Amino acid sequence: MPAKLRPDAVLVQAVIAGALSFAHLHDLAAAAGQDGWKAWAYPVSVDLLLVAAWHRLRRLRDAGEPTRSAWTWFGIALAASLGANVATAGLLDLDDVPAWLRILVAGWPALAFLGGTLLAHSPAEPATAGPVDDVEPPPATGPLAEVPAPEAVATPALPAPAPPPVAVPDALLDYARKVADEHRTRTGNAIDPDTLRARLGVPAPMADAIAAQLA
Secondary structure, eight states: OOOOOOOOHHHHHHHHHHHHHHHHHHHHHHHTTOOTHHHHHHHHHHHHHHHHHHHHHHHHHHTTOOOHHHHHHHHHHHHHHHHHHHIIIIISOTTSOOHHHHHHHHHHHHHHHHHHHHHHSOOOOOOOOOOGGGSOOOOOOGGGGGSOOOOOOOOOOOOOOOOOOOOOOHHHHHHHHHHHHHHHHHHSSOOOHHHHHHHHTOOHHHHHHHHHHHO
């Protein structure tokens, strides 16, 4: 079933009060020479500044920060709204608005822009503490200070891993065997790894592996 709409007395009262205040601000702006859409923009500007100041006031108060600036702009917006309501109550001739009031109305956009900018600017964040690892612990006192620190146990050095065996291709082994036989026939001695490496043009590990297989 659809929810039934229940009128809220507080909400209804807020809507009525807002509409009346909006109309009074519009009438005063129009009487001060702000015609057309400009007269309708004035009540929007005043009400938005009032709401923004109240919102920033609550945020600063919850964060435990100074609220003087928010209170200042809230008071300015409230004075503008309350002044317009009182001025249109028959105390001011809207057909002959004084010059000082025309100046105030004409200068309101710049003042509202300044207030909105300052309210929108977030306060500086507090400096964060450094990492816990950078803070040195306080020196120990009492009985714990007399306990010597445990001695570091030396870790025995592990032997270096043996290099992997070098794979010798069969064709190269056969050629090396012919070279070794020719060297033995010519010199009467077995060929050494250095001579074998020079004759074959292979790296030292490969020559050692071939010499081990020829032995």
